[in-house]
Every structure is written in structure tokens, then in C-alpha cells.
Amino acid sequence: MxxxxxxxxxxxxxxxxxxxxxxxxxxxxxVLGLINFAHGEVFMVGTYVGIYAAxxxxxxxxxxxxxxxxxxxxxxxxxxxxxxxxxxxxxxLAYRPVRGAPRLTALITAIGxxxxxxxxxxxxxxxxxxxxxxxxVERVYDVGGVVVTNVKLLIVAIAIVLVVALELLVHRTWTGxxxxxxxxxxxxxxxxxxxxxxxxxxxxxxxxxLAAAGGILFGLDQSKCDPQMGVLVGLKAFVAAVVGGxxxxxxxxxxxxxxxVAEQMTAGYLSADYRDAITFVLLIGxxxxxPAGLLGTVRQEKV
Amino acid sequence: xxxxxxxxxxxxxxxxxxxxxxxxxxxxxxxxxxxxVIFCGLNAILAVGLNLINGTTxxxxxxxxxxxxxxxxxxxxxxxxxxxWLGPSLTALPTxxxxxxxxxxxxxxxxxxxxxxxxxxxxxxxxxxxxxLAIVTLGFGEIIRLLFNNxxxxxxxxGYSGGRPLxxxxxxxxxWVALWAVIVVTVxxxxxxxxxxxxxxxxxxxxxxAEAVGLPTTRLKVMAFVVSAAAAxxxxxxxxxxxxxxRPDDFKLDRSVDMIVxxxxxxxxxxxxxxxxxxxxxxxxxxxxxxxxxxLVAYALLLVxxxxxxxxxxxxxRELDLAAVGRWWRARRTGGAx
Amino acid sequence: MSGGRPLxxxxxxHKVFGGLRAISGVSLRIExxxxxGLIGPNGAGKTTLFNVITGIYRPDGGEVLFDGRPIGGLPxxxxxxxxxxxxxxxxxxIGEMTVRENVMVAGxxxxGVGLLGTVLRTRRWSDGERALxxxxxxxxxxxxxxxxxxxxxxxxxxxxxxxVEIARALMLEPRLVLLDEPAAGLNSKEADVLKExxxxxxxxxxxxxxxxxxxxxxxxxxxxxxxxxxxxxTIASGTxxxxxxxxxxxAAYLGEPSVAGSGAGS
Numbered sequence: 001m002x003x004x005x006x007x008x009x010x011x012x013x014x015x016x017x018x019x020x021x022x023x024x025x026x027x028x029x030x031v032l033g034l035i036n037f038a039h040g041e042v043f044m045v046g047t048y049v050g051i052y053a054a055x056x057x058x059x060x061x062x063x064x065x066x067x068x069x070x071x072x073x074x075x076x077x078x079x080x081x082x083x084x085x086x087x088x089x090x091x092x093l094a095y096r097p098v099r100g101a102p103r104l105t106a107l108i109t110a111i112g113x114x115x116x117x118x119x120x121x122x123x124x125x126x127x128x129x130x131x132x133x134x135x136x137v138e139r140v141y142d143v144g145g146v147v148v149t150n151v152k153l154l155i156v157a158i159a160i161v162l163v164v165a166l167e168l169l170v171h172r173t174w175t176g177x178x179x180x181x182x183x184x185x186x187x188x189x190x191x192x193x194x195x196x197x198x199x200x201x202x203x204x205x206x207x208x209x210l211a212a213a214g215g216i217l218f219g220l221d222q223s224k225c226d227p228q229m230g231v232l233v234g235l236k237a238f239v240a241a242v243v244g245g246x247x248x249x250x251x252x253x254x255x256x257x258x259x260x261v262a263e264q265m266t267a268g269y270l271s272a273d274y275r276d277a278i279t280f281v282l283l284i285g286x287x288x289x290x291p292a293g294l295l296g297t298v299r300q301e302k303v
Numbered sequence: 304x305x306x307x308x309x310x311x312x313x314x315x316x317x318x319x320x321x322x323x324x325x326x327x328x329x330x331x332x333x334x335x336x337x338x339x340v341i342f343c344g345l346n347a348i349l350a351v352g353l354n355l356i357n358g359t360t361x362x363x364x365x366x367x368x369x370x371x372x373x374x375x376x377x378x379x380x381x382x383x384x385x386x387x388w389l390g391p392s393l394t395a396l397p398t399x400x401x402x403x404x405x406x407x408x409x410x411x412x413x414x415x416x417x418x419x420x421x422x423x424x425x426x427x428x429x430x431x432x433x434x435x436l437a438i439v440t441l442g443f444g445e446i447i448r449l450l451f452n453n454x455x456x457x458x459x460x461x462g463y464s465g466g467r468p469l470x471x472x473x474x475x476x477x478x479w480v481a482l483w484a485v486i487v488v489t490v491x492x493x494x495x496x497x498x499x500x501x502x503x504x505x506x507x508x509x510x511x512x513a514e515a516v517g518l519p520t521t522r523l524k525v526m527a528f529v530v531s532a533a534a535a536x537x538x539x540x541x542x543x544x545x546x547x548x549x550r551p552d553d554f555k556l557d558r559s560v561d562m563i564v565x566x567x568x569x570x571x572x573x574x575x576x577x578x579x580x581x582x583x584x585x586x587x588x589x590x591x592x593x594x595x596x597x598x599l600v601a602y603a604l605l606l607v608x609x610x611x612x613x614x615x616x617x618x619x620x621r622e623l624d625l626a627a628v629g630r631w632w633r634a635r636r637t638g639g640a641x
Numbered sequence: 642m643s644g645g646r647p648l649x650x651x652x653x654x655h656k657v658f659g660g661l662r663a664i665s666g667v668s669l670r671i672e673x674x675x676x677x678g679l680i681g682p683n684g685a686g687k688t689t690l691f692n693v694i695t696g697i698y699r700p701d702g703g704e705v706l707f708d709g710r711p712i713g714g715l716p717x718x719x720x721x722x723x724x725x726x727x728x729x730x731x732x733x734x735i736g737e738m739t740v741r742e743n744v745m746v747a748g749x750x751x752x753g754v755g756l757l758g759t760v761l762r763t764r765r766w767s768d769g770e771r772a773l774x775x776x777x778x779x780x781x782x783x784x785x786x787x788x789x790x791x792x793x794x795x796x797x798x799x800x801x802x803x804x805v806e807i808a809r810a811l812m813l814e815p816r817l818v819l820l821d822e823p824a825a826g827l828n829s830k831e832a833d834v835l836k837e838x839x840x841x842x843x844x845x846x847x848x849x850x851x852x853x854x855x856x857x858x859x860x861x862x863x864x865x866x867x868x869x870x871x872x873x874x875t876i877a878s879g880t881x882x883x884x885x886x887x888x889x890x891x892a893a894y895l896g897e898p899s900v901a902g903s904g905a906g907s
Contacts, residue, residue, distance in 0.1 A: 034434075035434050035435075035437065035438065094607050094611070097611045098610055098611060098614070101610075101614055102614075103434060104361060104363060104571075105610050105614040106610075107363060107434050107437060108363075108563070108567060108606060108610050108614075109606070109607055109610040109611070111437070111563070111606065112603050112604070112605075112606030112607035112610065113603070113607055114603075115560060115599060115602065115603035115606070116600060116603035116607065118599075118603075119596070119599040119600040119603060120600055122596065123596060123597070123600065231556065232445075235438065235442060235445075238438060239438070239442075242438075273449065273453045276445070276446075276449065277446050277449065279442070280439070280442035280443065280446060283438075283439065283442065284427050284428070284439065287427075287430075287431055287435065287439075288427055288430070291431070297659060306764065489760075490760050493759060493760050493761075493762055494756075494759060494760060497752075497759045497766065497770065498745070498746075498749050498752040498769070498770065499749075499756070499759055501738065501742050501745060501746045501749070502746060502749045504735065504737075504738060505735050505738070505746045508735045508736065508737060508738075509733050509735060511697065511717075511733065512729070512733035512734070512735065513746075514696075514697070514716070514717035514718045514721070515695060515697075515717055515721055515726075515727055515733070516721060516726075516746060516747035516749075516809060516810075516812070516813060517718050517721035517722040517747060517749065517750050517813055518718055518746070518749055519716075519718045520718065526756065
């Protein structure tokens with residue numbers, strides 16, 4: 001039972017991070033119908049921006065406790081801003097020119113951007129793993145044998161706040177309304193006077209910022225990062241979005257948690273080797289049984 | 304019957320040509336350059352196979368490195384078993400006969416197991432919308448690699464060398480690669496220039512219309528996927544016997560990316576374009592070996608720029624043959640004259 | 642022609658899209674050899690009915706019987722091969738293939754050779770290809786498209802594309818052809834020609850024809866039976882004259898004077 005609870009705690013922590021990243025996939029897919037393969041790399045770059053921001057703010061590996069919470073907040077915001085800028089750049093330079101093109105063209109472009117960032121990352125940041133600064137000093141609590149840390153609690157709390165904030169943004173603001181209009185029918189939205197380019201840019205900026213937040217939390221949780229970390233994490237987050245029902249914010253959050261818990265349980269009860277495989281088993285299962293995802297609705301193609 | 308006689312003659316001619324080229328390369332090229340031409344052939348097999356599903360059928364797979372791995376491990380395992388079983392009666396044969404027996408069995412088994420893997424992956428994934436397929440194949444490709452990485456039978460991360468200090472026997476020569484390349488190109492070309500080819504292109508362009516004219520779209524997609532996985536398996540088995548061990552790291556995502564670059568440079572849907580793309584990748588890979596870390600950056604940039612500037616690739620869906628070269632030449636001359 | 646088993650029968654068919662009842666309880670019988678018109682205002686559910694019949698949508702209730710066999714929910718390709726061909730409202734040709742290839746692709750099931758034969762290019766393969774080509778050329782010939790056989794479909798004018806779609810549908814050797822707004826975009830003279838063509842198609846290929854059409858002149862002129870739907874429900878069914886003067890139909894079309902207009906005209 002203790003093992004189970006421990007895996008559940010770990011799973012929810014990782015799952016919260018996946019959820020944050022999944023939001024970006026789901027938003028972009030909802031609006032553009034594009035799998036933004038580069039999103040995992042935006043997450044990776046965001047994490048690195050966080051590292052450099054922490055160092056710039058005077059973080060010392062020897063004295064992590066000297067790094068104040070307000071500074072940690074600045075690190076997070078810097079990472080989010082950096083990632084948002086990267087997201088905007090990608091959209092402007094790579095995706096906008098192929099927006100009207102066949103799906104396959106856009107898909108290959110996205111794969112290309114993903115590879116480009118990944119390999120540029122290796123050149124710029126170096127291929128070796130880097131340890132993430134402990135900008136929040138870890139405190140360990142023992143709750144009846146289950147290890148809970150303040151970092152884990154913080155991760156889940158931040159993720160909840162951001163998901164709720166996004167949900168409010170999408171359903172309570174004009175920007176959100178415009179996004180939903182775009183995802184419903186871009187042509188009609190344009191005719192209604194919605195500045196399509198601007199809304200798409202906002203979608204990328206917000207999604208990317210959330211991925212960077214996920215990156216900082218991932219860094220805190222795993223304390224390690226490398227330029228290729230975006231591949232697997234990005235893939236899992238995408239799967240989370242699909243499992244939850246792509247285009248659906250709550251679905252992405254649910255999918256993230258589900259994937260996180262499933263992989264921790266697999267690691268705990270089966271073997272750590274199959275941790276990554278379970279994600280795809282889940283994906284295939286869900287797509288075969290419920291192609292629109294758990295919370296998604298089927299949208300039939302008009303014939 | 305004259306039809307089969309004529310074909311037999313062509314086959315003999317092809318074999319003779321491959322053999323002649325093989326001798327020529329061995330005699331006049333340094334070992335390093337021979338390796339490049341061998342990789343040109345391997346890449347042609349990979350690209351032409353992948354193009355059948357990604358280009359002609361429009362179902363985008365980015366996990367074909369996984370099928371290449373299955374073919375490589377399956378082929379190597381078969382050959383090692385065969386060598387143990389036949390023992391001295393195999394080594395007593397002349398070199399060419401050894402290659403013929405061992406490599407051919409390896410390639411056939413490699414193709415078969417890769418085709419089976421392709422079927423198992425294809426059946427669930429090909430019911431999905433095109434862009435989900437990309438992700439699912441990527442995932443399967445990674446899973447396949449991880450399975451080999453964790454398999455004790457296949458040596459885990461250090462790779463499979465048949466449990467022998469000297470490792471696998473290097474049977475693969477230009478001759479065999481060229482021969483299999485001709486076979487794969489012929490099979491794929493015959494498929495694409497037939498009722499099947501029309502059906503697959505119809506699926507790529509409009510699945511609803513394809514269904515409405517009676518095409519069993521899922522079955523056809525699975526078929527194309529299986530054939531293309533088998534081609535990757537053939538390349539894998541040949542690749543395995545080029546070196547002393549098969550390593551999981553040879554089948555990382557980079558390998559799938561190389562394949563995608565091949566078919567996109569050559570033109571999605573063009574058989575000859577895929578061959579040219581394969582040669583392009585093999586040559587640039589070697590030319591820029593010392594700047595290896597920039598290679599993938601350059602490839603990625605190439606993909607993005609090509610998609611924006613010329614999404615159909617260099618040849619598009621056109622084929623490059625003598626007639627096309629003739630047309631181009633005439634057009635150029637009349638264009639120059641007027 | 643009446644009596645006996647109808648070629649196509651719908652019994653209380655329902656189709657719901659996320660709470661919207663696109664079709665609710667439509668029943669109809671189409672006799673073999675009939676030219677059957679399906680009319681109704683925009684958004685009445687006509688094309689949805691086509692999509693249910695051809696298997697693109699799975700009906701949420703009711704039965705679809707083709708020649709007595711239930712086909713509701715079967716995959717579209719199965720239904721097509723059973724003998725139901727169609728054209729699309731927004732033409733769906735394969736733009737980058739030639740006109741001939743577009744027609745030949747609908748004969749894939751009659752290629753007479755499997756994967757292995759294709760790869761080996763056996764004699765059966767070449768015979769099969771030749772037969773498909775001959776058949777496609779025949780159809781293009783009777784539809785007056787021979788001159789365009791080697792053109793890319795996307796380069797054809799709209800009217801010719803419609804005819805290519807009909808040729809492709811006939812390549813399936815169907816018993817029932819569903820035409821979705823064949824008169825769209827035609828002027829009145831061309832519409833008259835179309836009427837003749839539809840009759841001629843039915844007689845030559847021994848077909849049963851169902852058309853969804855807004856051009857009442859065509860519907861009333863060629864159909865032997867007309868079925869009118871509105872808001873997914875049947876509001877009238879009968880001979881053209883009965884339906885034209887049916888009060889419910891007139892009410893449904895209020896503000897769309899075409900029914901009244903053509904009624905007065907013929």
C-alpha cells in the first residue's frame with residue numbers, strides 16, 4: 001500500500017508536468033490542426049533559459065539556500081518569457097509560410113523545426129546532461145511511510161494554478177473566445193474580423209510559456225536536463241493530449257496525470273525498462289477504443 | 304514463355320552488371336569509397352521502401368529505423384544460427400557461395416520479421432488519422448530500439464555479435480547491396496505503376512473518395528506499410544553484415560530522420576527521386592563526417608526550407624528516366640533557341 | 642415496376658450529430674430501374690442520407706436494406722462494391738491523376754491479380770491492366786470525355802469534372818447510382834441535356850438512379866418518384882405532381898420560389 005501511494009505521489013508529480021506541456025500541444029492542435037513537434041524542444045529550451053537565469057541571478061551550487069523564493073519566481077518568469085519568444089519565432093518563420101499547405105507539408109516542417117532546435121541545443125548547450133539548479137531547497141516529509149517533498153507539492157500546486165488560469169483565459173476572455181472561434185472555423189473567424197495571425201501567435205506564446213513552466217518544474221523534480229530531453233517528454237505530453245482528447249484543455253490535464261501515474265506504476269510494479277513503453281500502449285489503446293480521446297468529441301468530416 | 308526468357312536474360316544482365324561494378328569498385332576505389340557506394344545502395348533500398356508508404360500512400364511514418372533494426376537483428380541472428388548449424392560445411396564453400404547462402408537467408412528472414420513487425424504496428428496505427436500515425440510510429444520505433452537495448456539475447460546496449468569474439472561475419476559487399484536494391488526498386492516500381500499504385504495515390508489524395516470507389520483503404524495502407532517495413536528489414540540485414548555487431552544505437556531517431564531527408568530531397572512519391580535522395584544522404588554523410596554535429600542541424604534546416612520553398616521535393620512525384628531527361632534536354636534547347 | 646422487393650429500402654433511419662437530429666425516422670423505398678428524386682431545403686438532411694446509404698456515416702437507428710440485405714454501418718468500400726456508386730456535391734476527383742486513371746481506380750477490385758502477380762508482372766497482370774484501361778476508355782467515350790483522357794483531372798472545367806465523376810461511378814458497375822446535385826452550376830440548356838443524360842444512363846446501364854437536386858426543373862422533369870425531406874423528416878413522397886402540390890412542401894419551400902415556379906411552368 002505504501003509503495004502504491006508512493007508511486008501515486010510520484011506519478012501525479014510527473015503527470016502534472018506532462019499536463020502543463022500537453023496544454024501547448026492541445027492548444028496549437030485545436031487552432032491549427034498541427035502537431036507541433038517542436039513543442040518538446042520549446043520545453044527543453046525553456047528549461048535551459050531557467051538554468052542561465054538562475055546563474056545570472058547569482059545561484060551558487062554550494063549554497064542553494066541563499067537563493068530566495070522571489071528569485072526562483074524570476075527564474076520561472078524568465079524561462080516562460082524566453083520560451084514564449086521562441087514559440088513566436090517558430091510560428092512566424094516556419095509555420096506561417098506553410099499554413100495553407102497540405103497537412104503533410106506542415107507536419108514535416110514541424111519535424112524539421114524540432115530536429116533543428118534539438119541539434120542546435122546540442123551545439124549551444126553541449127550534449128552532456130546538466131544538473132538543474134536547486135532553486136527551491138527540498139524539504140522531505142514522511143507521511144506514514146510515503147515520502148512527500150515540498151518540491152512535489154509545489155509542482156502540483158503550480159500546475160493546478162496554471163491549468164485553472166488557462167481554463168479561465170480560454171473561457172472567460174476575448175482572446176480565449178477568439179481562439180475557440182479559430183479552432184471551430186478559421187475561415188469564418190477571419191470573416192468575423194478576428195485577427196487570425198495575432199490569435200495564432202498568442203496561442204503559440206501561451207503554450208510555449210506553459211511548456212517552459214513545465215520545464216522548470218521538471219528540472220526541480222528530476223534535477224537533470226539535456227538537449228534531447230524534449231523528445232521523450234514532449235512525446236509523452238503529446239500522448240497525454242491525445243489520450244485526454246486533443247483540443248480539450250481539461251482532457252490534456254487529465255491525460256497528463258494519467259500518463260504520469262501509469263508510467264510510475266509500471267516502473268514500480270513491472271520494470272523501469274517498460275516505463276516509456278506504457279505511454280504508447282495507452283495511446284494505442286485509447287485511439288482504438290475511443291479515437292477522440294477520453295474527453296474529446298468526435299468531429300466528423302463534412303462530405 | 305518468351306516473356307520469362309526475356310526476363311531471365313535481363314536478370315542475368317543485371318547480376319552481371321552488379322558484379323562488374325563490384326569488381327570495378329574493389330579494384331579502383333579505396334575501401335572508404337567502397338563503403339560510400341555500399342551505403343548509397345542501402346539508402347536507396349531504405350528510401351524507396353519508405354517512399355511507398357510516406358510518399359505514394361501519404362501515411363507518414365517516422366519510425367522506420369525500428370523495422371530496419373528488426374531486420375538487422377533478425378538477419379544477424381539467423382546467419383549466426385546457420386553458421387553454427389552448418390559449421391565447416393559452410394566455411395568449406397568458396398567465399399561467394401558462403402555469401403550467397405548465409406546472406407540470402409539472413410536477408411530473407413530479416414525482411415520477413417520486419418514485415419511481421421510492420422503488420423503488427425500497422426494494423427492498429429493505420430486506422431488513425433495521418434498525423435497521429437507519425438507520432439505512433441515514432442513511439443513504436445523507440446520501443447523496438449528499447450526492446451533490443453534491454454534484451455540479453457541480443458547483447459543489450461553493447462549490441463549483438465553472435466556471442467563471438469570476432470563478431471559477425473562481414474558478408475555484405477557492393478554486389479549484394481546492388482542486387483537487393485534492384486530487387487526492391489523493381490518491386491516498388493511495379494507496385495506503384497499498377498492498379499495498386501493508383502489506389503494508393505487515391506488514398507493519399509482523398510480517402511473518402513477512395514472508399515467510395517470501393518478501395519479497402521485500411522487494407523491497402525497496411526499492405527504498403529508492410530512492404531515498406533520489409534524493405535527496411537532487407538536494408539537492416541545487409542547493414543548488419545557490414546560490421547562485426549548490430550548495436551541498438553544504430554537505429555536511433557537519427558536514422559529515421561536520414562530516411563525522411565532522403566525521400567523529401569528526392570521527392571515524395573517518386574521512385575527514382577528516392578534513389579537519388581538515398582545517394583545524396585550517403586554522400587553528404589561521408590563528406591561532412593568531420594562536422595558530424597552540424598549534419599543534423601543542416602538536415603533539419605534543409606527540411607524546413609524545402610517545405611517552405613519546394614514542398615514536393617526535387618523531383619516531386621515525377622520519375623527520372625531517359626524519356627524525362629530527353630524531354631528536359633529538348634525543352635532546354637528549344638527554350639535556348641527561341 | 643412496383644411490388645416485389647425494392648432495390649433500396651430505408652426503414653426509420655436516424656442520424657444524430659451531437660444532439661442535432663440530422664435525420665429522424667426517414668423511410669423510403671426505391672424500386673429497381675427507378676429515377677428517384679430526393680429534395681428538400683438546404684440543410685434538410687439530403688446529403689446526410691446519401692452518406693448514411695454509402696456508409697460514410699453509421700446510422701444511429703433504423704435499417705438500410707440494399708436488395709434485401711442490411712448494409713447500415715458497413716464500411717463504404719464494401720457498400721460500393723455491393724453495387725452502390727455515388728458522386729459528390731463538392732467534386733472529389735483525384736486532381737493529380739489523369740482522367741483515365743481516375744476512372745480506372747474504381748476498377749481496382751476487378752484487376753484480376755494479387756500483390757505477387759503485380760510485382761512479377763504476370764500475364765494476368767497485363768491482361769487485367771489492359772481490361773481496366775479498355776473499360777475506362779469505353780466509359781470516357783460514351784460520356785464524351787475521350788479527348789480529355791490524358792489530362793490531369795484538376796485541369797478540367799467544372800462540367801467535365803462532374804462527368805468524370807459519373808464515369809468513375811459507372812466503373813464500379815453499380816446497380817444504384819447516387820448523384821449529389823448533378824445540375825449544380827449548369828445553365829438551363831445544360832440542365833436539359835443533363836435530364837436526357839440521366840435517362841440515357843439509366844436505360845443504357847440498367848441502373849437505378851437517385852438524385853439530390855435543387856434544380857426543380859430537372860427533378861420534376863426526370864424523376865418518376867420524388868421524396869421531400871425537411872429538418873431530417875419526410876414531409877412528402879409520391880409522383881412529381883403530388884409532391885409539387887403538397888402543402889407541406891410548399892410551406893417548406895416558402896421563400897424559395899423554385900418549386901412554385903417550375904410547377905407553374907411545366
